[in-house]
Every structure is written in structure tokens, then in C-alpha cells.
Amino acid sequence: MLKFLLMILASSLLTQAVPVPATTNCSDYSHKLVDIVSHIGENGEINLERHSNVKFPAKELFPCGLPNEFTIAISYNSTGKKRKDRCLFYLDNPATDSQAALAVCFEPDDNKLRVEYQSQTFQFDAPEEIFDSIKTHKIVITATLNSVTVTIDCATTQTLPLTRTNTSPIGKEGTFHLGGITSPVFVGTIDQLEITPSSDNSYCGEVKPHCDNATEGLLWYNHTSNILYKCEENEWTRIGDVFPTTEDNQCAKKLNYLELSQDLESFIKSSHIKQFVIEGVGSFLALAIYQDDGSTPTNSLLYIKDNGKWVFYQYFETHNAQAIEFLIATPSNTPLLVVANKAGTTSPVYKWDFTSKQFTLHQKISTQKARDVESFEISGVSYLAVANHAKTVSLKLDYNINSVIYKWDGSNFVEYQQIPTKGAIDFEHFKIQQYDLLAVANVFDGLTTRVDSTIYFFDSNTELFRSLQSIPTIGATDWEYFEVNGDHYLVVANTIAYTKQTTAPTQLSGILNPTSNAPVHSTIYKLDTAQVQFKPYQEIETFKASDWETFKVGCNHYLIVSNSGPDDNDKITSVVYQYQGLEQFVPVHSIKLHGAASWELYSDGDEQFLACASNLSGETKVIKLMS
Known part of the structure; x- marks a missing residue:
């Protein structure tokens, strides 16, 4: 656990400046460990009866500022008069004199503990003895994405909601005051003051609620x-x-925060991103580039990992690319890169040439405004599901068409099975025990976005996919399968509720570039093994959701959603949810980006990253998961 360590000990050297690291790398919080124990200390405590005006510039403690989630642990005993309001510490706010950037204070007349943060004041009930007892007390304060929690003496816990109006780190400016900023100051000793850049629950061990x-x-x-x-x-x-x-205590790991690792600065709108590895060659990142009108072919981009950074490697021709899939096709173990072209009537299959070390065009497969390609393997043979979105009939778009499953014959993909779909946008293949399942996201039937999406299973007797279950969806754009503790889940990304009152539109402008900012609930489904059906488990409010991605840190399970709205925000928020048992999935982190179309999780050694494609700008971000 990386910590800002402020273990404060008594000394006549308290007026010394806290040393600042020679270099500060804000992409790695381990470089920002602050330790003043070795520089000031006497008998393991700061005695604020003798030193009542201890202050220093905040940037010497937090050169990059505090993250949006942190934990403060304070151990102290008080020898002052209890009927006086006073603060244990106070970080002033240069922007205003009336509100602290961060403060922890006593209000003994009302038996309250006051926390000031994010221009808000939080008052927590506090037992009388914490104000003037010579006994050592411990206070733990945790700030998360949407709440502030206080635990007093590892016995009582209270939580109040937090409304964030500013996500910028605090603490880069101003002055940090121990014992407060105005008279009367805190009088007593402080023998622990730790600030951890995460919501850390480990300070008190087992803090049980009351049981009666x-x-x-x-x-x-x-x-x-x-x-x-x-x-x-x-x-x-x-x-x-x-x-x-x-x-190795892997289950103790969790996602503390997210840090920008690299901005690819492609300056081109992208709809999908895919990471893959070719053994003996390297790690690659493919970016599907699309045009708003799709009138002419456009090159998509391929990057390779070089000295820890992604660098451009190769162009490959696409036509309004919507998705990219990499696979090692079997039989023959052939590395292939497949693109879903929304424009034109074919989508390309590229083959890796080990001589030129380039992807070269190998095959074109017939598609109709393709939106996704999903590869999978059954009994040692590779398959490819293509989500055909619509076809043009008499100058109008028909969304009720067949999507196609192709089978690899050792040298090419050949058509294997057609599946009826309605404006299909996504396929998701997954396995439960020995069974292969395929979920399709249907977004629009020409009249409404309230259409069923279907889950298929592979019938080993007929060797064909058959319908297992239809699920009502609202403009579904993505399915994501995941497991938690042996249970099986599917989450759908729903966009907007739309019904056309007359004839079908000639283009799906209300879905591809919707104007409604109203949120639509996306739904997590859980498999009922007795009935072999996915049942609704939890609804999550989303704004034009386009993609879900699941990942694990230690034993903790997370989901991140790409929200495409509301439109009036300059930066649109993608939200990370953590599985918390009986609380289901709760929001724990948020990322503001200009149009997150697709997320891709990948690992590099022991480190994990999320790569993001942007359909509103060229901001292709790579974000590191900090645990």
C-alpha cells in the first residue's frame, strides 16, 4: 500500500521545512512518499502544547495534490479545554478565506466532529470523551467518489454523501497547519497522522456495527x-x-486509483481499440478509425510496444471501421486481424507476414454495414461472428437482416450459419462449463430501440447455434460476460429509448448520434442455473452507454462503462464500479474523457492498463490501474 506518511514526532526542529523529492513523477504515487519522521522527532510525538503554530507549504507534502480518494488516520490525545472549537489540522484554501481545502476539527458544544472538504462541511456525531480525554483516540476519515466516512476509536462508523463539484487534486497550494489556524488551537499530542491515496479500510481491523x-x-x-x-x-x-x-496476499489488492500512462494523440476519431500479442514479435495495439460520412476508405492504425510506450507501427486500409478482432486461427495457427467495415459491402481479413513483419490483406468477407466481429473457438476450430447492422433496400435502410457466422477452413473463412438480427451492433461469445454461448446486441428494428436481444447456445448435436433466451433491451450496443465467485453475469449497455411514429428512417441518426440526454438504465443479469436463464440482477443509470469492460484487481471485481453523454458536458464521465457483495456493484472511480467509445483491458507483466478509443476526438488514452 502506497502511503503519504506523516508520522509526526515531537521536536524542537518542527519549524524545519519538509524535504521535497528532487523529482516528482505524478504518474507514480510511489515517488511521492513524504516522510518527515527522520527529520523531526522526539519521544514519538508532537506536543502541540509546546509547539502550537506548526505550519509548512502544502506542496511540500503533496507535490501533485491529493487524489480524489484518500484516507486520513489520526491518533492523538487532548489536554486542552473541551468547550473550545479547535482543529487537529487545517489545509487552507487560497481561493477563499471562508472554507478550508481540507480540515478536521472539534465542535465539543454540539458533540460533533467537523470535516471540511470540497467546499462542503460534514458534521459527524462524536462521543464526549474524544474532546478532552488524556486517553489516546483514533479517527479514520475516508473520502470516496461520492461519500465521506468517519470511524471513531474503531468502534462507530458514519457515512455522509459527498457531491463533487471539482475533481482537480487539492493540496498543491496553500499552507498545512497542525493544531489549527486560529486561536484556540488544539492542545495535546499527535503521534500518528497518515494520509493514504486510496479508500483504505485497514487502519482499524474489524470495526463492527452495533448488534442488538x-x-x-x-x-x-x-x-x-x-x-x-x-x-x-x-x-x-x-x-x-x-x-x-x-x-502471496493477492486478494488484499484493490484498485486504489487510475493514472494516465500515455496519450497516443492520434488526432483521428476511433470507434474501437484492441490489444494483442504475437509471440516472438511483440505486443500490439490496433485502433479502428472511422469517418462521420464514411465516403472514402480510411487507414486504421497499428501500434507496437517499445520501451514501455506505444509507438506507431503500420497503417492498414479500412472503410469506416467499427471494430477490430485479432485471433490465431486454427487449424493452421495463423495470426489474423479482422475489421468490421460499416461502409462498403466487404470487411477485410489481414494475415501476419512473418517475413515482412507486416499485416497484409488476405481475404475479404461479405458484410452489410458491419458493426462488430467476434472470434471464438469450438473443438479446435476458429469461428467469426459478424454483426451486420443494416442493408439498403429501395434507398431505405432495412435493419431486420441476418448476421453471419464464418468458419475457418484452414486457409479462409467460409460462411457457416446465418442468424436473424435487428440492427445488430455487438456479439459476445462466452463459455459456461462445456457450453458455448453467443449473445447479440440488437439496437433498432427500424421503428423502435425497444427490441429483444438474444442469447444463443451451440447445439453439439446439430453443430449450429440455437436460441436460448430473448432479453428486452433499449438500444443495446454491447454485451459483456464475467464471473464473480462462481456466478455467471451478463451486462448490457443500453443507449436511448426511441420510437419512430411513422416510417423507418433512412439513417439511424437517433442512435448513432442521439440528441437525447436522458439517462437509460443498463442492466446486469445473473444466471439462474436452475432455470438456465439470465435474470435481472442490478440496474445502473448510464448515459448513451456504448461499451462495458470487466477486470479484476486481486480478488476484487470491477466494471467500467463508456458513457457517451450527456452532450452538454465538455468531458463525459466513464464510471468504474466495484463488486461489494450485498451492496452489488457500487461506483468507486470516475474518468472524464471527451467521448469514450471503447475500453480495452490488457496486462504488461504484473501491471494492468485500460486503453480507450474516442469517437468524439483523437484522444486515445492509456490508463494504468494503480493497486
Whole structure:
């Protein structure tokens, strides 16, 4: 766990400046460890009775500012008068004199602990003894994406909602005051003050809520020990471990924050991004480039990893590309790169040439405004599902057409099976036990976006895909499959609710470039193994969602959604959700980007990254997951 360490010890040297690292790399918080213990210290404490005006520039503690999520742990004892409002510390805000950038203060007359943050004041109930007892007390304050939580003496926990009006890091400017900024100041000793750049639950160990007759049957999950408890007969009874433990403590890992790793600055709108590895050659990142009108072919881009950074490698011709898929086709073990062209009547299949070390055109397959290509393997043979979106009939678009599954015959893809779809945009293949399943996202039937999307299964007897279940969706653009603790889930990205009252439009402007800013709930479905059906599990409010991506950090499961609206925001927010058991998926992080069309997770050694394609700008971002 990376920490800003402010273990503060008494000394006559308190007026010394806190040393600043010679260089500060804001992309790696491990470079910003602040430790003043070795420079000031006496008997393991700061005695603010003797030193009541301890202050220093905030940038010497936080050269890059505090992240949006952090935890403060304070251990102290107070020898001052309890009937005085005073602060343990105060980070002033240069922009205003009336509100602190960050402060923790006592209000003993009202038995309140006051936290000031994000131009807001939070008042928490506090026991009387924390104000003037000579006993050492501990306060832990956690700020997350949407809440502030206080734990007092590892016994009571309270949470208040936080409304963020500014996501910029605080603490780059101003002055950090120990003991407060105005008289009366805090009088006593502080022997611990740690600020961690994450929502850290490890400071108190097991902090249990109250268990009595009123809370009988209540379940409580201890995040530190990963143990689930139940309130029974006024005592907490352990039910069991939520996650298995491992010798290398991998399950203790979680996503602390996200850091920009690289901006590819392609300056071209992109609809999809794909990372892949060719053994013996290198790691690649393919970017599907599209045009608004799609009138002429446009080169898509291929990057290669070189010394930890993505650098341009090759152009390959596409025509309003919507998706890219890489596969090692079997039989024959041939590296292929397949593109879904929305324009034209064919989509290209590129083959890796080990001599020239380039992708060269190998085959063109028949498509109709293709929006996605999904590869998978059954019994050692490669297949390719192409989502055909629409075809032109008498100068009008017909969305009720067949999408096609192709089979690799060892040298080429040949048509294998047609599947009826309605404005198909995405295919998602997944396996449950020995069964192969294929979900299609249907977005529009020519009249409405309220159409069913279908899950198919591969019938080993007929060797064809057959319908398993139809699910009502609202302009569905993406399916994502994932597992959590042995349970199977599907999440759909819904865009907008739209119904045309007359004839079908000649172009799907209301879906591809929708003007409605109204949110539409996207839905997570969970497999009911008894009925072999996916049942609604959780609804999440999204704005024109275009893509979901799932990933794990340690034993923690996450989802990130690409929101394409509302349009009046200069930067549109993609949100990261974390699975938290009985709380289901809760928002924990947000990323503001100018049009996130697609997310792609990949690993580089022990590090994980998310690459993002932008359909509104050329901002192709690579973001590192910091754990």
C-alpha cells in the first residue's frame, strides 16, 4: 500500500521545512512518499502544547495534490479545554478565506466532529470523551467518489454523501497547519497522522456495527478480513470467508486509483481499440478509425510496444471501421486481424507476414454495414461472428437482416450459419462449463430501440447455434460476460429509448448520434442455473452507454462503462464500479474523457492498463490501474 506518511514526532526542529523529492513523477504515487519522521522527532510525538503554530507549504507534502480518494488516520490525545472549537489540522484554501481545502476539527458544544472538504462541511456525531480525554483516540476519515466516512476509536462508523463539484487534486497550494489556524488551537499530542491515496479500510481491523435486537439478522462484511458476519442474539456470528486467501496476499489488492500512462494523440476519431500479442514479435495495439460520412476508405492504425510506450507501427486500409478482432486461427495457427467495415459491402481479413513483419490483406468477407466481429473457438476450430447492422433496400435502410457466422477452413473463412438480427451492433461469445454461448446486441428494428436481444447456445448435436433466451433491451450496443465467485453475469449497455411514429428512417441518426440526454438504465443479469436463464440482477443509470469492460484487481471485481453523454458536458464521465457483495456493484472511480467509445483491458507483466478509443476526438488514452 502506497502511503503519504506523516508520522509526526515531537521536536524542537518542527519549524524545519519538509524535504521535497528532487523529482516528482505524478504518474507514480510511489515517488511521492513524504516522510518527515527522520527529520523531526522526539519521544514519538508532537506536543502541540509546546509547539502550537506548526505550519509548512502544502506542496511540500503533496507535490501533485491529493487524489480524489484518500484516507486520513489520526491518533492523538487532548489536554486542552473541551468547550473550545479547535482543529487537529487545517489545509487552507487560497481561493477563499471562508472554507478550508481540507480540515478536521472539534465542535465539543454540539458533540460533533467537523470535516471540511470540497467546499462542503460534514458534521459527524462524536462521543464526549474524544474532546478532552488524556486517553489516546483514533479517527479514520475516508473520502470516496461520492461519500465521506468517519470511524471513531474503531468502534462507530458514519457515512455522509459527498457531491463533487471539482475533481482537480487539492493540496498543491496553500499552507498545512497542525493544531489549527486560529486561536484556540488544539492542545495535546499527535503521534500518528497518515494520509493514504486510496479508500483504505485497514487502519482499524474489524470495526463492527452495533448488534442488538433491532439489528437481529443483519449481515456485515468486514473488508479488512474478507469475512461475512451475521447479527444473532446480540452477537456477531461469523458465517465464512467471502474470498479465499492466498499465500502471496493477492486478494488484499484493490484498485486504489487510475493514472494516465500515455496519450497516443492520434488526432483521428476511433470507434474501437484492441490489444494483442504475437509471440516472438511483440505486443500490439490496433485502433479502428472511422469517418462521420464514411465516403472514402480510411487507414486504421497499428501500434507496437517499445520501451514501455506505444509507438506507431503500420497503417492498414479500412472503410469506416467499427471494430477490430485479432485471433490465431486454427487449424493452421495463423495470426489474423479482422475489421468490421460499416461502409462498403466487404470487411477485410489481414494475415501476419512473418517475413515482412507486416499485416497484409488476405481475404475479404461479405458484410452489410458491419458493426462488430467476434472470434471464438469450438473443438479446435476458429469461428467469426459478424454483426451486420443494416442493408439498403429501395434507398431505405432495412435493419431486420441476418448476421453471419464464418468458419475457418484452414486457409479462409467460409460462411457457416446465418442468424436473424435487428440492427445488430455487438456479439459476445462466452463459455459456461462445456457450453458455448453467443449473445447479440440488437439496437433498432427500424421503428423502435425497444427490441429483444438474444442469447444463443451451440447445439453439439446439430453443430449450429440455437436460441436460448430473448432479453428486452433499449438500444443495446454491447454485451459483456464475467464471473464473480462462481456466478455467471451478463451486462448490457443500453443507449436511448426511441420510437419512430411513422416510417423507418433512412439513417439511424437517433442512435448513432442521439440528441437525447436522458439517462437509460443498463442492466446486469445473473444466471439462474436452475432455470438456465439470465435474470435481472442490478440496474445502473448510464448515459448513451456504448461499451462495458470487466477486470479484476486481486480478488476484487470491477466494471467500467463508456458513457457517451450527456452532450452538454465538455468531458463525459466513464464510471468504474466495484463488486461489494450485498451492496452489488457500487461506483468507486470516475474518468472524464471527451467521448469514450471503447475500453480495452490488457496486462504488461504484473501491471494492468485500460486503453480507450474516442469517437468524439483523437484522444486515445492509456490508463494504468494503480493497486
